[in-house]
Amino acid sequence: MSFIDKIKERAKANKKTIVLPETADMRTLEAAHKILAEDIADIILIGDKAEIIKRAQGFDLSKARFVDPYNCDKLNEYVALLVELRKKYKLTAEDATELLLTNLLYFGCIMVKAGDADGMVAGADNSSANVLRAALQILKTAPGTKLVSAFFLVVVPNCDMGANGTFIFSDAGLNQSPDSAELAAIAESSAKSFRLLVEEEPIVAMLSHSTKGSAKHPDVDKVIEACRIVNSEHPELKCDGELQTDAAIVPEVAASKAPGSSVAGKANVLVFPDLDAGNIGYKLVQRLAKAEAYGPITQGIAKPVNDLSRGCSPDDIVGVVAITAVQAQELG
Numbered sequence: 001m002s003f004i005d006k007i008k009e010r011a012k013a014n015k016k017t018i019v020l021p022e023t024a025d026m027r028t029l030e031a032a033h034k035i036l037a038e039d040i041a042d043i044i045l046i047g048d049k050a051e052i053i054k055r056a057q058g059f060d061l062s063k064a065r066f067v068d069p070y071n072c073d074k075l076n077e078y079v080a081l082l083v084e085l086r087k088k089y090k091l092t093a094e095d096a097t098e099l100l101l102t103n104l105l106y107f108g109c110i111m112v113k114a115g116d117a118d119g120m121v122a123g124a125d126n127s128s129a130n131v132l133r134a135a136l137q138i139l140k141t142a143p144g145t146k147l148v149s150a151f152f153l154v155v156v157p158n159c160d161m162g163a164n165g166t167f168i169f170s171d172a173g174l175n176q177s178p179d180s181a182e183l184a185a186i187a188e189s190s191a192k193s194f195r196l197l198v199e200e201e202p203i204v205a206m207l208s209h210s211t212k213g214s215a216k217h218p219d220v221d222k223v224i225e226a227c228r229i230v231n232s233e234h235p236e237l238k239c240d241g242e243l244q245t246d247a248a249i250v251p252e253v254a255a256s257k258a259p260g261s262s263v264a265g266k267a268n269v270l271v272f273p274d275l276d277a278g279n280i281g282y283k284l285v286q287r288l289a290k291a292e293a294y295g296p297i298t299q300g301i302a303k304p305v306n307d308l309s310r311g312c313s314p315d316d317i318v319g320v321v322a323i324t325a326v327q328a329q330e331l332g
Contacts, residue, residue: 003155003166003320006290007197011040011325016118016290017065018321018328021048021104025125026055029125033059035332039225040318041325044117046104062116067111069101078110085113085138105134113138118328121321123308129172130298132260135305136299142302146185150174150296150307151193153323154219161201161249162268167284168193169270173296173307181224184233187271189299191237194269196330197323204230205248205267207277209258214244223273238262243283245270294319296329304328 001009017298021174022028032043037060045052049066069075075097079126082096091099100107108120123131132148133167141148150173153272170173170190178186183206191202206227210220220242240263247257247264252277272278286293295317296307306320 003153004128004196004294004322007319007322008038008040010329011322012038014329015039015041016325016328017042017044017116018064018324019044019046019108019120020317020321021108021120021122021287023052023104024055027063027124027312027314027317029056029059031321032045032061032064032221032316033057033300034314034318035321036063038318040322043321044108044111044149046107055310056161061074067106069104074116075100078107078109078114080140081114082106082110101147103134105131106138108136108306109134112305116322119306119324120318121306121308121324123306124310124312124317127310129306131305131307132174132298139302139305141300145189145300147178147182147189148174148300149186150187150298150300151190152293152295153197153297154282154285155292155294155297156285159289163198165291166198167268168198168202168268169278169282170331171275172272172282174298175296180222180225180276181229183223183271183273184229186231187239188214188234188267189235190241190269190271191234193297193299197326198268201270202237202269203262203263203266204239204269204271205243206239206273207248208228208242208273209245210242211242211247214257215282226271239266240264241271243267253314272330292319294323297323303331317322 008027042063070119074290079096111117142279149171151168152169152172181210207222223242230239248267251265258264285291304324
């Protein structure tokens, strides 16, 4: 059974309700059809039901729940909740109403905040910045969270590296230039996410263009310090760096470049030194190795809201919805 099939089975075992706000996008409607057909999650589609059904000809959405913001019995309740959440910024009821009626990302997030949905998936038709802004303004960060970050679950076919070809690439979607403390927080969160989603021991490599002192540069020092922080705060976690990617995942290279490392040659969680490296890295593997890449999956938000690449396929959306449902299960 493939990784994503296992995730789907876990989602089916304790179904959650996921809201999909981008109902003008045909990929979202096709994904909703597939999710409902496979019974992966209960789905809420935001918008006018008649318009959505007309647009979705050929897709069976009969099991979906439709919520039209303009005809929603709970709109006043949602407005009051949003005003309370944004009272520091003196948001008025009038402005809150306009925001919820005109920005479906905010409407979806307020449904999650109110407990009417367990999570949200968007980004096929919206930028990552817009999706995450709505999530952070409404749902806030999870208790004890040092940093909200984003990763991709990358599944490489016919690969014996990582966890049978499964890796987390982090941060590949949110934090542009993390410092040492932020890199450490990303590593810690990514390890937890790997354990939750892959159900195997996380082995974390802090990546660099240098392996164990082969190069000297402040960028290398940043990674070394991040690794030191992780090892100090979480000695139970297998984490090593700085490591080049080949030293992190290829046993033969690891034996030469980093002998004695408990991580080198075995890593399944790859922490990149900055967003450029992480984003470039996952896209190269996705396109050249024909890997499945699910994400960006967020970690550190109080309730799961996950982003999509605007180049995503309907099947990508199905996979991210299943992942979101499993994240929601962890919250109870």
